[in-house]
Amino acid sequence: MKLAPYIACVCEGSAEAAIIDVLVDNNLLIFTREDMLEENVIRCRSAKTFEERFLRKGFKDQISVIRILDSRREEFRLSKAYEKKVDVINVITAPEIEMLIIHSEGAYERFKRSGKKTSEFCKSDLRMHNVKSYDFVKDYFSNPLTLVNAIKEYRRTANIPKGEYSLSDLLK
Numbered sequence: 001m002k003l004a005p006y007i008a009c010v011c012e013g014s015a016e017a018a019i020i021d022v023l024v025d026n027n028l029l030i031f032t033r034e035d036m037l038e039e040n041v042i043r044c045r046s047a048k049t050f051e052e053r054f055l056r057k058g059f060k061d062q063i064s065v066i067r068i069l070d071s072r073r074e075e076f077r078l079s080k081a082y083e084k085k086v087d088v089i090n091v092i093t094a095p096e097i098e099m100l101i102i103h104s105e106g107a108y109e110r111f112k113r114s115g116k117k118t119s120e121f122c123k124s125d126l127r128m129h130n131v132k133s134y135d136f137v138k139d140y141f142s143n144p145l146t147l148v149n150a151i152k153e154y155r156r157t158a159n160i161p162k163g164e165y166s167l168s169d170l171l172k
Contacts, residue, residue, distance in 0.1 A: 001169055003030065004062035004087055008037045008054060010044055012069040015097045017041040018137035019147065019167070020068060026144040029170050037063075047076045055082050062087060066170070070094050091165045098122050098131045099158075100167075101140065104150040108157060 009024075009031075011017040020041050023029050033039045037054055044050050050065070055078075065088045067076060072094065078086055093099070098118040102111045111121050122131040130136035141147040148171065155168040 001030065001089065001165065003035075003066075003089075004064040005035075006037060006059055006061060006063040007031050007035045008042055008050070008063060008065045010042045010050065010065060010067045012045065012067075012071075013097065013132060014043075014134035015132045015137045016068040016093065017043060018134045019097065019100065019141065022138060022141050022144055022147055023170070028144060028148060028172055030172055031170075045074070047078050050076075051078060051082060055086070059085065064089055066091060068093060068167070070096050072164075089165060091167060091170060092160075093167065094158075097137075099154050100147065100150040101126070101128065101131055101137075103153040103157070104140075104146055108153070 009020055011020060020029075024031070024033050024036070042050070042054070044053065055063070063086045065076070065086055067088065068091045070093045072092055076088055078088070096118040101122060102108055102118065105126055107126060110125065111118070114121055114125065116124070119131060122128045128136070141150075151167045151171065155166055158166065160166050
């Protein structure tokens with residue numbers, strides 16, 4: 001993955017933001033916090049809002065927008081004025097970011113047999129009720145190696161389509 005000099009890391013939810021914060025703060029990603037626009041994860045789903053908030057600042061160089069999201073169908077169409085300057089990279093966490101906790105708990109096989117959705121499985125079987133909250137996820141993955149191992153295990157077990165990026169592609 002080739003990244004531009006400026007990077008906007010756009011996360012769909014707070015759990016995704018917590019995961020990126022843990023990884024970037026422990027120097028485990030292919031980019032640093034200093035490479036990131038405003039040195040922070042950006043919570044913004046709309047391309048139009050993103051353009052208004054960040055692209056009108058007149059960047060000389062290319063910008064890579066790394067979107068961390070669980071949907072393969074969510075559109076992020078930039079206007080013609082920006083489409084040549086911005087490279088949009090979708091990093092898919094399907095079915096849900098909670099899969100990292102399920103893997104970390106060694107509960108993947110149990111999850112598959114359960115037939116439950118990820119958040120329901122985390123709540124009922126793992127007794128974790130805040131799996132989508134920033135603070136819970138940041139605390140749960142306070143040991144960054146636990147997170148890296150979960151990301152690698154997710155990569156091993158997930159059916160990732162050819163040409164699609166996952167969190168493992170962002171690891172150093």
